[in-house]
Amino acid sequence: MKRAFALVAATAAVAVAPFVVGTYHVLLMLPFMAYAVVLLGLNLLFGYAGLVSFGHALFVGIGAYTGAFITSHTKIRSLEVILLAAGVLGALAAVPVAALCVRYVKIYFGMLTLAFGMVFYTFVLKFYRLTGGDEGTPFLRPALLGLGLEAMPKIDYLTGPFYYYSMAVLGLAMLVMWRIVRSPFGLCLRTIRDNPGKAETLGIGVTRYRFLAFVISAVYAAVGGALLGPPIGNVDPTLAYWTHSGNLVFMTLLGGFASFFGPVVGAFVFIYLQNWVMSVVEYWRLVFGAILALIVIFAPEGLVGLVTRRRPAPAARA
Amino acid sequence: MMLRADGLTKRYGEFLALDGVSLTVGEGEFVSIIGPNGAGKSTLINVLTGVIRPSSGSVRFKEREVAGIGPVRLARLGMARSFQLVQIFPDLTVLETLQAAVVSRLGRGTRLFTSLAADREVQAGALEVAELFGLAERRHVPARHLPQGDKKLLDVASAFALKPEIILLDEPTSGVSTADKTAIMETLVAASRRVGLRAIIQVEHDMDIVFAYSDRIVALHQGKVLADDAPAAILSDQRVIDTVIGRRAARS
Numbered sequence: 040m041k042r043a044f045a046l047v048a049a050t051a052a053v054a055v056a057p058f059v060v061g062t063y064h065v066l067l068m069l070p071f072m073a074y075a076v077v078l079l080g081l082n083l084l085f086g087y088a089g090l091v092s093f094g095h096a097l098f099v100g101i102g103a104y105t106g107a108f109i110t111s112h113t114k115i116r117s118l119e120v121i122l123l124a125a126g127v128l129g130a131l132a133a134v135p136v137a138a139l140c141v142r143y144v145k146i147y148f149g150m151l152t153l154a155f156g157m158v159f160y161t162f163v164l165k166f167y168r169l170t171g172g173d174e175g176t177p178f179l180r181p182a183l184l185g186l187g188l189e190a191m192p193k194i195d196y197l198t199g200p201f202y203y204y205s206m207a208v209l210g211l212a213m214l215v216m217w218r219i220v221r222s223p224f225g226l227c228l229r230t231i232r233d234n235p236g237k238a239e240t241l242g243i244g245v246t247r248y249r250f251l252a253f254v255i256s257a258v259y260a261a262v263g264g265a266l267l268g269p270p271i272g273n274v275d276p277t278l279a280y281w282t283h284s285g286n287l288v289f290m291t292l293l294g295g296f297a298s299f300f301g302p303v304v305g306a307f308v309f310i311y312l313q314n315w316v317m318s319v320v321e322y323w324r325l326v327f328g329a330i331l332a333l334i335v336i337f338a339p340e341g342l343v344g345l346v347t348r349r350r351p352a353p354a355a356r357a
Numbered sequence: 358m359m360l361r362a363d364g365l366t367k368r369y370g371e372f373l374a375l376d377g378v379s380l381t382v383g384e385g386e387f388v389s390i391i392g393p394n395g396a397g398k399s400t401l402i403n404v405l406t407g408v409i410r411p412s413s414g415s416v417r418f419k420e421r422e423v424a425g426i427g428p429v430r431l432a433r434l435g436m437a438r439s440f441q442l443v444q445i446f447p448d449l450t451v452l453e454t455l456q457a458a459v460v461s462r463l464g465r466g467t468r469l470f471t472s473l474a475a476d477r478e479v480q481a482g483a484l485e486v487a488e489l490f491g492l493a494e495r496r497h498v499p500a501r502h503l504p505q506g507d508k509k510l511l512d513v514a515s516a517f518a519l520k521p522e523i524i525l526l527d528e529p530t531s532g533v534s535t536a537d538k539t540a541i542m543e544t545l546v547a548a549s550r551r552v553g554l555r556a557i558i559q560v561e562h563d564m565d566i567v568f569a570y571s572d573r574i575v576a577l578h579q580g581k582v583l584a585d586d587a588p589a590a591i592l593s594d595q596r597v598i599d600t601v602i603g604r605r606a607a608r609s
Contacts, residue, residue, distance in 0.1 A: 222469050234447075237444040237512075239428045240437065241432060241461045241515060
């Protein structure tokens with residue numbers, strides 16, 4: 040009940056934010072919503088399947104570059120088409136990567152995903168004619184639900200129609216992921232996370248489930264990546280760099296990978312905290328490093344875990 | 358014949374863990390595998406359940422060659438197992454653990470968008486097994502919070518939730534107090550009748566349990582079958598008494 044109330048309150052707050060907070064803070068909500076979509080997918084792999092990917096910037100990059108390429112090189116402007124194409128390309132790229140990576144676990148899985156991420160980073164950096172190299176590719180303003188909105192000033196477009204479009208995409212992404220984690224598939228993933236050997240003796244094919252989770256998480260990352268593009272206006276290789284993958288893991292840890300909403304909270308806190316710390320300290324990475332260390336040591340279940348662990352454990356209630 | 362192993366050997370370098378082991382398990386049989394530590398019991402269970410591929414020999418289950426095919430395919434064929442060291446899903450509740458087994462049995466694991474909570478067949482199947490094993494009252498308790506005896510029961514119950522035709526139990530009462538051992542075995546035998554189990558193989562050290570429940574006993578020693586007979590015949594086999602059971606235990 041409390042969770043439902045918190046969800047309704049959070050949704051209402053996000054919905055009214057453009058009317059009650061300044062433009063600057065509303066604009067910060069856009070990367071938050073894009074990253075929240077990415078992290079919902081990443082956490083299917085991290086929190087539910089127990090695999091930590093250090094290469095998901097690859098799929099964020101695929102989504103963002105898909106949108107940039109489509110808007111820059113074709114006449115297509117529809118964001119629906121862009122999101123669909125990003126999701127499909129993310130899935131297609133994930134198939135060979137997942138087929139190899141999910142055969143490994145722990146640090147080996149992490150390092151392999153990192154390696155694939157760096158291969159993609161090098162690709163976008165070096166294939167200048169396709170990607171614009173280090174200068175990147177412009178992500179032109181996409182049309183929303185068939186509306187071009189070209190005449191609208193950029194800030195109005197981003198804090199108005201695009202803001203609510205992002206909110207709708209995030210809402211839909213949450214709804215779909217909520218179904219997935221509460222499906223038989225979601226349960227099987229959790230058995231694999233907890234004890235893959237035991238899961239196999241119950242007839243649950245570990246590799247197959249990890250593969251599916253990886254592909255789904257890649258689709259989410261690509262869709263989120265495509266949403267990141269319009270506010271930036273230009274997609275460059277830093278989106279695909281390994282430190283970006285590290286940021287995604289950081290956001291997930293910050294919010295808490297053990298909870299469905301943890302990564303969403305993590306994305307929100309990360310974006311605003313980063314913005315604030317950068318405005319007061321030059322060496323913001325130093326501060327973030329310290330925060331990450333504190334979280335791992337004192338709040339391994341993240342910010343959401345800090346709140347929920349005050350409740351008595353289920354065994355104590357039973 | 359439900360299960361037939363012929364000439365199984367398993368070599369680890371110079372060490373021969375199994376040396377030409379053959380055994381059969383027929384319909385309705387409760388077969389116990391006994392032997393001193395290092396006799397090859399766990400290796401045999403691991404080979405029979407497809408976890409380890411034998412160096413040579415064959416394992417046939419329901420007239421199909423199954424040596425080394427892996428636990429996933431064997432589970433789908435109708436062979437389940439439990440472990441000597443209790444194997445649970447620590448963060449899953451009792452009911453979720455059993456639901457996972459039922460989901461797997463029904464082949465619904467890749468359903469991405471159907472609600473698990475609304476799947477009545479899965480819910481009912483899991484609850485039925487929880488009740489059979491006396492775990493229904495603790496169905497919402499995460500497995501890591503269960504007492505050791507209940508963890509052991511849950512491990513076995515999840516194997517039963519697959520509704521297998523044959524089950525291999527690796528020391529089902531190990532780590533459990535003497536008082537709880539008989540209760541676990543009684544629960545297990547009653548559950549096996551309810552789910553229509555066609556055969557049970559167990560590895561067990563407790564000779565009271567072995568002789569109370571077995572139709573047949575296979576004694577292993579140094580990777581070889583020392584004896585394969587009915588409990589009464591095993592008790593009169595001097596080699597088995599000397600190497601496996603011990604004289605005091607045989608007298609009691």
